[in-house]
Amino acid sequence: MRLPLRLAGVALLGLLASACQSRSPETTGSIGGFSLKNFGRAPDRNVVSLGDVDALGQKYNADQNDVGLALRYAQALRATNQKPQAVAVLQQTALRNPKNSAVLAAYGKVLGEVGRFTEAAEVLQNAHTPARPDWRVLSAQGAVADQMGDHARAQGFYEAALKIQPNDPTVLSNLGLSFALAKQLDQAEAVMRVAVAQPRADARVRQNLALVLGLRGKIAEAEEVTRGDLSPEDAAANAASLRAMSAPVRQPRAAKYPGRSPAGEFPPG
Template identity: 45%
Template structure:
């Protein structure tokens, strides 16, 4: 019997088909142990089979149904829904959670991410800015705001938010990678690669960060190097999934064949 394919967490696509990892729900911060039906620990999702992920999502859904007013149950369920690509359902859950917790920064941040994942960019920007407080700024919100601004085509503002996030959380790999993606969207591939290299070298860097670096390298025609990065420290199934994703992204940009034809 063939081994179950490992789940590769989807990355939020911008209009150009590129990735801004924070909007995908990537979070390198540790979380406490939660009750049955909770979201898996950071890093666990990418190592789960699809049936395992579906079971986790079903469990989180049952916990949410038992108490829709429970903040953590709603956040867990919405996060898992986004991880499986059910953005519209995740948004509906977060709308209900926000009704019960209208001034909670963690809830507003998750609501903004759900709006962005569902394509409601202007609404997401409003929600994320509302969640931020000048006296206690949150680097995650700064980076999330930057990712939305990038998707709205406001690159200079986006990069300013990423740099503000890095002032609050120096060398945070998800922010460095998002900053690199901002330059990738502008086709400044060398600058993009420099930031992504910095991100990948940080202790908290995950597979999403390495996939973005592989994409930047592949777009420059260095395919062997890109494939090595995409498959590093992964099981064979995960490595193959990442290669398929990488080649698909490059083909989407009409770049794989064009760059392969170059000497």
């Protein structure tokens, strides 16, 4: 069964792009620009109101040299989808504190969230040192590398993160999605199954497994995974989307190239 690479790629890249949205780009997140509802999305236990953001903004404007306050304000802006404003806050904070690893990590992650991947990669590279690597930053670097299409490099970052934080479900989930983007679906499924088996695996990790299962054509199992975390309405919508994803793709010219997958498709999985 063949799945269109462009469609699946949009879904998976959306996961990695949104990995930066729910918490930070070292963790998996929801799909952007695709019709699957709530894939990779965990319940938000840290809801931030606009009133909270305004209060933090007033405190920040009164004292922009308070690094902790700037980080909290930027996080609140991110949580309320005001990412360009978060970039501006963290840019100024990074200029004032060019060697503060926490500031650089937060700044690099938010740059990734807004699609400034080259800048994000440069900033994240300076957010830790080879002597004292930060597994969260390594995973964020992996997410950025995946967004830039360098999946082999991304997988190296995830594997380095796992050496520091073994069996972390969010890093494993990102690694599995990276394998899927690289069209290595056997490895993607195997890694995702390890991820969901971890005690701290949450709804996002399970939904990412469901997506990979859908790409493999294992629709019934994918549907079963989605039901545990979603409302009946969202589960039904996801099931329909998964079935649509796994429908055979017609390629009238494929017969001209026997034994070769048409460009833009996954080979049989």
